[in-house]
Amino acid sequence: MFLWIVGVLSLYVSLPFVKFLRSDAVSWHDRYVPRGNFTEWVHAQNSIALERLLDNFIDENGAILASPSRNEPDYYYQWVRDSAIVVNTLVKQLPAIEQNLQYDQLVHRRILQFLNNSFVLQRLDNLSGKGVPTSIRGLGEPKFNVDNTQFNENWGRPQNDGPPLRIITILNYLQHLNNTGKQIDHIITHNAKEGFLPFKVTKDIFDNILFWDLQFIVDEWKSENFDLWEEVRGHHFFTSVMQLYAIERTLPIAKQNHLLRKKFVESLVDTRHKIREFILDNRTGFISKSANHIISCPEIYGKRSGLDIATILASIYTHDGSNTSEHLDLFHVDNRYILNTLYGLTESMSDLYPINRENERHSKKHNLAAVALGRYPEDVYDGVGISEGNPWYLATAAAAEHMYKLARKFIEDEKSIPISPNDEFWKFIIETNSKDKFDVKYHSHAFNETIKSFVALGDSFLDKIRLHVADDGSMSEQINKYTGYNQGASDLTWSYGSYLNAYQAREEILAYLSH
Ligand code: NOJ
Ligand code: NOJ
Numbered sequence: 001m002f003l004w005i006v007g008v009l010s011l012y013v014s015l016p017f018v019k020f021l022r023s024d025a026v027s028w029h030d031r032y033v034p035r036g037n038f039t040e041w042v043h044a045q046n047s048i049a050l051e052r053l054l055d056n057f058i059d060e061n062g063a064i065l066a067s068p069s070r071n072e073p074d075y076y077y078q079w080v081r082d083s084a085i086v087v088n089t090l091v092k093q094l095p096a097i098e099q100n101l102q103y104d105q106l107v108h109r110r111i112l113q114f115l116n117n118s119f120v121l122q123r124l125d126n127l128s129g130k131g132v133p134t135s136i137r138g139l140g141e142p143k144f145n146v147d148n149t150q151f152n153e154n155w156g157r158p159q160n161d162g163p164p165l166r167i168i169t170i171l172n173y174l175q176h177l178n179n180t181g182k183q184i185d186h187i188i189t190h191n192a193k194e195g196f197l198p199f200k201v202t203k204d205i206f207d208n209i210l211f212w213d214l215q216f217i218v219d220e221w222k223s224e225n226f227d228l229w230e231e232v233r234g235h236h237f238f239t240s241v242m243q244l245y246a247i248e249r250t251l252p253i254a255k256q257n258h259l260l261r262k263k264f265v266e267s268l269v270d271t272r273h274k275i276r277e278f279i280l281d282n283r284t285g286f287i288s289k290s291a292n293h294i295i296s297c298p299e300i301y302g303k304r305s306g307l308d309i310a311t312i313l314a315s316i317y318t319h320d321g322s323n324t325s326e327h328l329d330l331f332h333v334d335n336r337y338i339l340n341t342l343y344g345l346t347e348s349m350s351d352l353y354p355i356n357r358e359n360e361r362h363s364k365k366h367n368l369a370a371v372a373l374g375r376y377p378e379d380v381y382d383g384v385g386i387s388e389g390n391p392w393y394l395a396t397a398a399a400a401e402h403m404y405k406l407a408r409k410f411i412e413d414e415k416s417i418p419i420s421p422n423d424e425f426w427k428f429i430i431e432t433n434s435k436d437k438f439d440v441k442y443h444s445h446a447f448n449e450t451i452k453s454f455v456a457l458g459d460s461f462l463d464k465i466r467l468h469v470a471d472d473g474s475m476s477e478q479i480n481k482y483t484g485y486n487q488g489a490s491d492l493t494w495s496y497g498s499y500l501n502a503y504q505a506r507e508e509i510l511a512y513l514s515h
Contacts, residue, residue: 027051033473038459041466046503048473050093053086053496054106062113063146067477067489072384075477075489077151079143080121080162081228082494085317087114088169089497092320092504094176109191111173116197117148118166118209126150128158132212139163139216140225156226161239163213164246168317170210171249174202206259214250214264217243218271222278227297228310229375234299237279237286238310244275245318245328280330292424293341296376307344308376309395311337316401316501319409333405339425342402345395347424348377353391353481355468370460372396372468372479383478383488390478390487396461397498403458404505407451411512416441417450429453455509462502475499 028048034040056065064083067075090097090107097103121144122132129137140158143151177184185200199208221243227236247268254260260268278284285298288306295306315338318328331338350356350371372391375381379389410417416439419426429450440446468479470486475495477488 028473030472032471033469035466035469038463038466042462042503042506045466045469045473045499049475049496049499049503050103052474052491053089053493053500054103054110056491056493056496057110057113058146061117061146061148062110063117063144063148064114064493065146066143066494067492069489069491073489075492076146077143078117078146081142081159081165083114083117084162084165084169086493086497087111088165088172088317089500091169091172091176093500095180098180108187112188112191112197115170115173115205115209118170119197120148122209122212124148124150127152127155136212136216136219139213140220142226142230156230156233158220158223158225159228159230159239160216160220160223160225161228161236161242163216164239164242165317167210167213167246168242168249170205171253174205174253202257203259206254210250211260211264214247214260214268217246217275218267221271221275228313229379229381231381232297232300234297235284236310237294237296238308238314240275240279240286241314241318241328241331244272244279247272247275248328287337292337293344294337304376304378305344305348307341307348309345309373309392309398310375311341312345312395312398312402316398316405316505319405332409333402334409336420336423336425338402339406340423342399343425343428345373345377346371346399346428349373349391352377352389355391355479355481355484356464370464371399372464373399373461374478374481383476388481390481391464392478393465393475393492393495394477394498396464396479397495397502400458400461401498401502401505403454403461404502404509407454407458407509408505408512410447410451410454411509414442417447428457451513455506455513458502458506462506465499 028044028051033048034044056068057063058065063078064086065076066079066082070076087110090111094107097107122139124131124138124144126138126141127150128141129135131138137158139162140160141150142155142157142159142162145151174184177187184202184205188197188200199205221240224233224235225239226233228238251265251268251272254265279286282288285301286295288295288298288301291306293307294311295301296308296310297306315331315333315335318331319333353372353374356371373395374389374391375395380386382388382390418437418439419430420437421432421435440450465475468484468486469475474486474491476486476490477492477495479485480487
């Protein structure tokens with residue numbers, strides 16, 4: 001006997017969906033976000049997120065501010081990671097944006113500026129190393145000033161996730177152009193001005209930008225470096241998975257179009273194999289017999305639980321749309337280690353952050369749903385300095401995206417859902433006394449209910465965001481764990497990008513469910 005715990009929350013699941021970005025769209029600035037009703041809010045918040053994300057570009061050179069905040073904290077810089085991630089979000093929005101002329105030209109220009117800035121930053125000497133072609137070490141530099149000069153203060157460097165994230169974003173853009181019959185040289189010529197992108201065709205982008213970031217992965221994949229949270233030197237699941245995926249995405253494109261030299265392609269194939277073995281090897285410690293979830297950074301396992309939203313980010317950033325990857329299936333959204341990571345984070349944070357405890361009032365059964373998530377349970381960064389950690393918007397939106405993608409995965413697979421009560425994740429979905437594994441048969445009533453539960457669980461995370469965004473819909477980096485108000489860097493670009501990603505994944509699964 002089992003029953004669906006979050007099924008009751010399915011009141012959030014609204015059909016049919018309204019198309020976002022209407023052509024009569026007006027600015028959301030200085031307006032209240034309609035938070036009274038989840039369905040109305042979820043669409044309005046999407047327009048707000050896009051508008052505010054686009055506000056964070058420096059107009060003249062297209063550098064992307066991590067946040068406009070200039071003090072407490074000073075985030076008025078461009079981070080390689082944040083920029084690549086949010087531009088990737090914009091690339092994914094392009095099909096919708098192109099139907100609506102409001103942002104079409106602007107977004108293409110921003111993406112070209114991103115290419116241009118990538119080219120320029122790769123060539124800057126910095127405290128991680130000399131720029132290319134002298135050295136590729138400089139590519140590990142995590143952040144730069146917004147005028148494209150190097151940042152010369154102490155920092156957790158190098159951070160080796162920047163180059164692979166940049167590769168993925170650029171390839172997604174090229175793929176989008178290809179899918180829609182657009183030519184990069186045409187787009188470049190159209191936007192050309194003095195000093196802008198000294199090249200034109202896809203092959204140039206491979207030779208001048210992608211090649212270097214790939215070479216960086218080939219040379220540096222095994223080196224210790226700082227994690228995406230810029231705090232710990234070691235090896236990081238997120239970074240290794242992004243490196244593997246960047247190569248995985250490159251190979252078919254490069255081989256088909258002879259965009260890279262044969263010898264170099266061979267070294268990529270070899271590196272892919274090595275990174276994959278490294279990630280799976282028990283001695284590395286991402287996967288350990290002593291834990292049911294991924295250990296984010298093995299070097300500090302024990303001091304920390306290993307639970308980290310970065311693991312969920314690794315999974316959702318590498319499982320996007322129709323791009324499948326045989327070498328990454330192991331870290332797909334339905335992988336048990338990935339699912340148990342989400343469960344572990346949610347369980348610990350439902351207790352850790354007082355704003356989550358109000359759930360208890362609703363019903364015991366909802367205990368684990370509707371939780372605002374932070375980076376990792378042991379976090380002490382409060383957005384300005386060190387005290388106590390808080391929930392983060394991007395972490396909470398990532399959990400929602402994970403659940404929407406999980407629903408989609410099972411529908412697309414057209415297979416039964418294998419449920420193992422030993423994997424804690426399933427406590428979210430079903431209540432059962434049995435320890436036996438069982439399958440929820442494809443197309444059965446139970447299957448449909450399970451899918452709906454995933455979507456409802458996703459919505460419960462977004463619903464936490466609904467409660468805590470400012471009245472005008474703005475999102476900072478964090479949510480104060482006691483008061484529920486915005487905390488830390490204001491208008492964090494990555495927060496908006498994460499919301500857009502979650503919303504898009506939600507629209508996609510709802511479209512599936514409606515036919
Ligand atoms: C700033 C970093 O970006 C953040 O991730 C970190 O937690 C704090 N510094 C504290 O070191
Ligand atoms: C702190 C985060 O830990 C890091 O991941 C991010 O790159 C910077 N803030 C800038 O947003």
